[in-house]
Amino acid sequence: MYKLDTYYDGNLELSVKYSDGLQAFTDYLMKCVDVGTAKELATYNLTVPNGKMYTKNFNRNGFVSGK
Numbered sequence: 001m002y003k004l005d006t007y008y009d010g011n012l013e014l015s016v017k018y019s020d021g022l023q024a025f026t027d028y029l030m031k032c033v034d035v036g037t038a039k040e041l042a043t044y045n046l047t048v049p050n051g052k053m054y055t056k057n058f059n060r061n062g063f064v065s066g067k
Helices: 021-031
Strands: 002-008 011-018 041-047 053-059 064-066
Touching: 002 021, 011 021, 021 041
Parallel strands: none
Antiparallel strands: 002 011, 002 041, 041 053, 053 064
């Protein structure tokens, strides 16, 4: 099971579960591209079945990070 969590300003806004890995990665790469409706910070976490997590962070000042 793949899981995509969206946090705005430290609060969980949306959590979506996927059975299809391709759809999960497509949504992570194409939809998680900016700060969204967060006031300061947006964090997107994609968790894959083996426990690995991919993270993207965006803030209003334009700083972007990921791992």
